[in-house]
Structure formats: structure tokens, C-alpha cells
Amino acid sequence: MAEEVSSQMNSLSISETNPSSSATISLVSGDDIVFKVEPTIAKEMETVQSFIDETDGKITTIPLPNISSHDLPYVIEYCEKSIAGKITKEFEAEFVKKLNNEEVKELFLAANYLNIKKLLDFLSQVIADRIANKSVEYVRRYFGIENDFTPEEEAKLREELAWTFTGVDPDDEDEN
Amino acid sequence: MATEMKTESEEEKNKIDVLPEECIANILLLTDPVDSCKFSIVSKDFCSASESDIVWEHFLPSDLISIISESQSGSSLLATSPSKKSLYLTLSDNPIIIDNGKKSFQLEKQSGKKIYMLSARDLSITWGDTPTYWNWIILPESRFQEVARLRYVWWFEIYGKIYGKINEIKDTKNNFNVLLSGVCIKDMF
Numbered sequence: 001m002a003e004e005v006s007s008q009m010n011s012l013s014i015s016e017t018n019p020s021s022s023a024t025i026s027l028v029s030g031d032d033i034v035f036k037v038e039p040t041i042a043k044e045m046e047t048v049q050s051f052i053d054e055t056d057g058k059i060t061t062i063p064l065p066n067i068s069s070h071d072l073p074y075v076i077e078y079c080e081k082s083i084a085g086k087i088t089k090e091f092e093a094e095f096v097k098k099l100n101n102e103e104v105k106e107l108f109l110a111a112n113y114l115n116i117k118k119l120l121d122f123l124s125q126v127i128a129d130r131i132a133n134k135s136v137e138y139v140r141r142y143f144g145i146e147n148d149f150t151p152e153e154e155a156k157l158r159e160e161l162a163w164t165f166t167g168v169d170p171d172d173e174d175e176n
Numbered sequence: 177m178a179t180e181m182k183t184e185s186e187e188e189k190n191k192i193d194v195l196p197e198e199c200i201a202n203i204l205l206l207t208d209p210v211d212s213c214k215f216s217i218v219s220k221d222f223c224s225a226s227e228s229d230i231v232w233e234h235f236l237p238s239d240l241i242s243i244i245s246e247s248q249s250g251s252s253l254l255a256t257s258p259s260k261k262s263l264y265l266t267l268s269d270n271p272i273i274i275d276n277g278k279k280s281f282q283l284e285k286q287s288g289k290k291i292y293m294l295s296a297r298d299l300s301i302t303w304g305d306t307p308t309y310w311n312w313i314i315l316p317e318s319r320f321q322e323v324a325r326l327r328y329v330w331w332f333e334i335y336g337k338i339y340g341k342i343n344e345i346k347d348t349k350n351n352f353n354v355l356l357s358g359v360c361i362k363d364m365f
Contacts, residue, residue: 108199109195112196120199120202121202124199124202124206125206128203128204128207129206131207131215132207132211136214136217136218139215139218139222140219143195145195145221145222146219147218147219148219149219157217157223161213161214161216163210163285164211164213165214
């Protein structure tokens with residue numbers, strides 16, 4: 001008898017911390033994979049939360065066509081840690097160790113699109129560290145950016161900015 | 177509802193690969209003044225991000241106004257600079273005379289660190305007011321009005337003093353350099 005009561009208490013307390021499973025938010029990645037997350041996670045993603053708010057919480061399936069199923073779990077993992085107050089230097093170091101340059105850029109764009117300030121600030125720092133003291137060509141390749149200056153414009157800028165070109169780290173790629 | 181989101185997001189999709197200028201600026205301000213200038217060559221978006229005030233606000237000393245606004249050239253520079261970047265570059269290329277002509281202030285271009293220079297009039301020079309030993313001359317190449325010229329001396333003693341906030345001195349990022357200037361001994365003999 002006593003056991004029954006305690007198990008009832010348990011289920012009660014669970015339903016309290018975990019409001020109701022129907023409130024789970026489904027995030028649909030660009031390649032149509034559904035990720036179910038708690039509403040608290042959605043709150044971290046301002047873009048998602050404002051969409052939920054706009055529809056008075058009636059819509060709980062949110063398509064995120066810009067974000068792939070490869071990137072979304074990273075975003076969710078970061079948000080979960082953030083809610084739990086477990087964003088530590090160690091966690092961030094481990095988190096970023098798993099990511100190559102392309103993934104960092106993808107996640108950065110995702111964080112910007114979803115408007116997750118903490119993740120955006122963190123990835124800004126990661127990118128800044130990775131491009132610090134590098135060459136202009138390195139940064140173009142890093143971001144996959146086309147040079148949209150004419151050769152004349154670029155030559156003029158290079159002349160004006162000659163003082164910034166001393167002691168640039170080598171690109172570790174064979175290039176002139 | 178999902179289809180509605182899709183049409184809206186198709187436009188987004190074209191945009192998402194492009195880094196918004198504000199994001200670029202937020203990355204640049206985490207590098208340093210040299211990189212922020214250099215990377216303006218990356219592309220036109222980078223170029224306009226590297227002009228943005230949020231980047232250069234970050235590199236300028238937070239107490240800049242209190243340092244230079246009392247000097248005439250400092251306050252006119254603050255009033256006329258078209259952007260924070262231009263303010264930064266001007267302050268690193270052209271020292272501002274502050275403290276009634278007694279000191280100069282500039283920024284180290286590479287790092288944004290403060291550089292103060294003390295003029296000879298701001299130093300304690302033993303026998304400095306005795307013309308037999310020292311006289312005060314005008315040197316066109318000096319930024320200060322007067323320069324102390326050593327004529328003859330038996331012993332030599334100069335003190336310079338500058339005050340800084342204790343947290344500023346401890347903070348290596350915000351460190352400042354002090355230079356003594358305006359003491360001319362090269363043509364003593």
C-alpha cells in the first residue's frame with residue numbers, strides 16, 4: 001500500500017518537472033529528420049520560440065530547412081547544457097574539438113538563424129581564434145567567400161593596409 | 177502551416193550561406209586591430225564590417241573621453257571623427273597633447289594600448305632651472321613646446337611620475353607604456 005502511494009507521488013513529481021509530453025516541440029531539419037525537444041530547449045532558440053508565441057503555442061512542429069540533421073544535434077546539445085547551467089570551459093573545449101572548420105561555420109550560421117546568443121558568442125570566439133593572424137586568402141577559404149573586389153580595388157587596399165601584413169602566419173598550404 | 181514556413185524560408189535559404197555583416201563584425205572585434213583592418217580585403221562584406229563602430233569601440237580605451245576631451249585637439253578630434261575606426265587610426269598616428277601641454281597620448285596601432293609621453297616640463301630635473309646646467313629650447317621636431325637641453329652637469333638626476341588606476345596597471349590587455357621625452361643631451365659635448 002505504502003509503495004503504491006510513493007509510486008503515485010513519483011509519477012506526480014515527474015509530471016511536474018516535465019509539464020506534459022504533448023508540449024514537446026518537434027524540430028524538423030532541412031533533410032526532414034524530426035528532433036523532439038523540451039519546450040525549455042525551444043526557449044533557448046529565440047527564432048523558434050517567437051514562432052511558437054506567434055501561434056499561441058498551437059504549432060509545435062517547426063521546420064528548420066536551413067539546418068541539417070548533422071548540425072541540429074550539436075545545437076540541441078549546447079542548449080541542453082546551457083539550461084542545465086553546465087557550460088564550462090572544459091565542455092566548450094570538448095564541444096569544439098569535435099568540429100572541423102566547415103562544421104563550425106555551419107553551426108555559427110545555424111546559431112545566427114536560430115538566434116541563440118550564447119552559442120553565437122561562443123562560436124564567434126572560436127572562429128576569431130581560428131582566423132587570428134591568418135592571411136586574407138586563408139579567411140576567404142575558411143568562409144568559402146568569393147573575392148568580390150576588382151584587382152585594382154584589391155591592390156589599392158593592400159597598399160593602404162601594408163602595415164597589417166607583417167608577421168602573418170603561414171597558410172600551411174602551397175600557394176604564392 | 178508547414179508549407180507557409182517553407183516559402184518564407186526558401187528566401188532565407190539563399191541568404192543563410194552569407195554571413196551577415198553584424199556577425200562578421202562580432203567576429204572581428206574578437207580578433208585585434210591588425211586583423212580587423214587586414215581582413216577588410218577579404219570581401220566587400222568584410223570591408224564594411226571592418227568599418228563598423230562596434231568593432232572599433234571595442235579597441236578604443238573605455239576611458240578615452242576622460243583622457244582626451246579636456247585637451248583642445250582631443251575634443252575637436254572627438255567631435256570631427258567620422259567613425260570610431262578613423263578615431264582609432266588618427267590616435268595611433270598622431271599623438272594628442274594633453275594635460276596642458278605636459279603629456280602626449282596616443283594608441284599603439286597594433287594593439288590599441290595606451291602610450292603616454294611625458295614632456296620635459298612634466299619631469300623633475302635636478303638643477304633644471306639653473307641655466308648654467310640646463311636651458312630650455314624649442315626644437316621643431318619635438319611635439320612639445322619646450323625641450324630641456326643639458327649644457328653642463330656634475331651629476332644628473334631626472335624623475336618622472338605618472339598616475340594610473342591600479343586595475344589598469346594590472347590588466348595586461350589594457351596596459352600602457354610611458355615614454356619620457358624632451359630631454360636633449362645629444363649635443364652636450
